[in-house]
Amino acid sequence: MTIQDAIRRWASDSGDRAFLVSPENNETLTFLQLDERLAQMAAQLDAMGIGAGEHVAILMDNGQWTATLLLALMASGRVAVPLNAIAGDSQLEYVLDHCDADLVFASPAHEERAAQLTGRVERSIRVIPTCPDRGPSWETSADAGTASLPAVDPDDTALLMYTSGTTGKPKGVMLSHRNVIAGGMNTVEAHTLSREDRGLCVLPLYHINAEIVTLIAPLISGGSVVMPHRFSTRAFWELIREQHCTWFSVVPTIVTYLLEQANNEDPGVRDNPDFSRVRFGRSASSALPVATHKAFEEAFGIPLIETMGLTETAAQILSNPLPPFQTRYGSPGVAYRNKVKVVTENGEEARRGEVGELVVQGDNVMQGYYKNPEATQESLDEEGWFYTGDLGYQDDEDFFFITGRLKExxxxxxxxxxxxxxxxxxxxxxxxxxxxxxxxxxxxxxxxxxxxxxxxxxxxxxxxxxxxxxxxxxxxxxxxxxxxxxxxxxxxxxxxxxxxxxxxxxxxxxxxxxxxxxxx
Structure with missing residues (x-):
């Protein structure tokens, strides 16, 4: 399956169903409308000379068109390159130079910065002003029409995501359609997502968590996603109530913000029938402290599921099971649809309870690092096991526990x-x-x-x-x-x-x- 297949499946089966909700302007994008935008986007890109396989960058905050561009680029055979909007100029300049994109979609908030950064790169890079709600201001004619989408293979690269680069230059993670779909399916299975579910996306789409978990997973399950422009502590519970969300994905920092709000003013969530549809919240991207985890569930009465994922594994590799299973505090859970094990320094599988490095194998594991064969060889072995750099152990009931990072x-x-x-x-x-x-x-x-x-x-x-x-x-x-x-x-x-x-x-x-x- 490819991103193109996933979109067209629901467009033909349930075209009038809502897929993406923009709460700021109360607009809804259906699966059929998304499919129609694919053909329009493909025509515009063809007219600009941006063909299949070429890289296109996006420097935008969340919005309906941010999500549309990401999906349309992948579905039309191009490679989407989301840029971290909060990264420093030197890092962004490096990524723009390294990723080989000749086109950048930039929202008004980032347009001037994009122009300055692209001006420092030796090759010519066009900047397309793009409103997150209304779409791009195309250089080409508005009569570009629609275009037939090229055939896309599951092993074609769909996404090029750059790591944060805290220990050196950012590395470009190449994810194929197979990788992206597998990452979404891992989330769907772990959280039993269906077409009746509606997620709340408050994390930025230039991060793998939001990209795969709250955009691709609902695309696969046929559900829907509510996407505000940014996270707001005050608006969080109101959005869940007004938009009838059944789940949400956050990071531990947001969990602490919500707890602080609850301590200062009662958000009225616990036992409130307006929130009865919420099945669970999920936490990922960094370790969730046990005390914080328990305090959240006590304050709000909503199960919080700790998970674990990486950019190189198209997000989720581990998750705690949903209720009625008893939460295993301090653990990101068990493996779903991919293999995870702990290995010792000599590469042998560790005994239960023995600390070693977590390694992952599955369809969700990246193709490799872009233009960096040395780093790829260091991280991926001949059998496709990815060495995460995370230290931890597995207990007798298959739950993993993370103790730290090798470099930390x-x-x-x-x-x-x-x-x-x-x-x-x-x-x-x-x-x-x-x-x-x-x-x-x-x-x-x-x-x-x-x-x-x-x-x-x-x-x-x-x-x-x-x-x-x-x-x-x-x-x-x-x-x-x-x-x-x-x-x-x-x-x-x-x-x-x-x-x-x-x-x-x-x-x-x-x-x-x-x-x-x-x-x-």
Missing amino acids: LIIKGGENIAPREIDETLLRHPAILEAAAFAIDDAHYGQDIMASVVLKHNQEVSGEELTEFCQGEIGKFKTPREVLFVQWLPKGPSGKVQRLSIADMLDDLKQSPDMVADNR
Whole structure:
């Protein structure tokens, strides 16, 4: 199956059914209308000389046309290249140069920036102004009409997604139609999605979570998706109620925002019949702290399903089962429709409970890294197993538990310490909203531990109190040598804390009055 097949299946079977809802202007795009746009888009691209297999970039925030462009490009045989709108200029300039796109669709908010960035790239790149709600301002005639779509093979590249590049230059992840469809199907099976389900998409479409989980999965199941321009804490529950959403996908950062709102004002969700249609929420893209997980379910009375996915695996690889299964707190779940195992340093499968690296095999695993055969060879073995770089173990009931990242391990006096264990400990303190532990250089141990923390609203605690708290929970050896109170933690597009970036920025953070918080 390809993206083209998925769209045309529902256009012919249930063409008048809603697929995409834009709450800001209350417009709905049906499956049939989406199919018609494919032919119109193909004609316009043909007229511009952008043929099948060519790369087209998108620099836009969420909106009906952002989703339409992504789907239309893939379905018409082009390769969609979503650009991270919150990335720095140097990173975006690198991606634009590296991805070989000759065309960029840019929304009004990013049009000027796109023009500046493309001007720094040696080849000519056209910028098409594109309103997220009304569509592109085409250079070609409005009478371009429609065009027949080329045949698309499941192994043709559909999507080129760039990683965040926190440990070097961003890598371009090549995902075929087979990969993208498999990633969507993994989500459909794990969450038993059907045509009766309606998801809420509040994550940016330039991230794999939103792209596959909340756009491709409903396309496969025949369901629908509500897509506001951006996430809003105040509007979140109102959208779910007004649009009759049955599920939503968020990241742990959003979970903490919603909890903060619940602490300050009652959103009226628990036991409210207006929210009876909500089957579950899902959390992905970074580890969900157990204390946060339990607090969310207690506050809102909605099951929150922890999952795990990567850009290289077209999103979801693991998920907790839905109720009535008992939530396995602290675990991203079990494998659905792909194989996941833990391997030791010598490549052998680890024993249950033994920590090693998670590896993944399945139709959802990427084709490779674009123009980077060395990185591809390092990550993919001859049998198609992708080495994730995530450390963890599998228990006797097939649930996986993540202990950290290979590159983030703190090695103190020869002992491996997982930063997440320290994060979880700090988050159990009632004053802490967010926490991130990381390695710092130490003359005696080689490395020692430091932690940055964000306090909850109107909470106070000293570094000495947190040190005593950690010593009582995990012992002196794993207790941070120093705690830095900050107003926010640097995060990637998915909301994942950029732990290595904190260590790199440490000197700047300590001297920045806009960053450092007063903990008194």
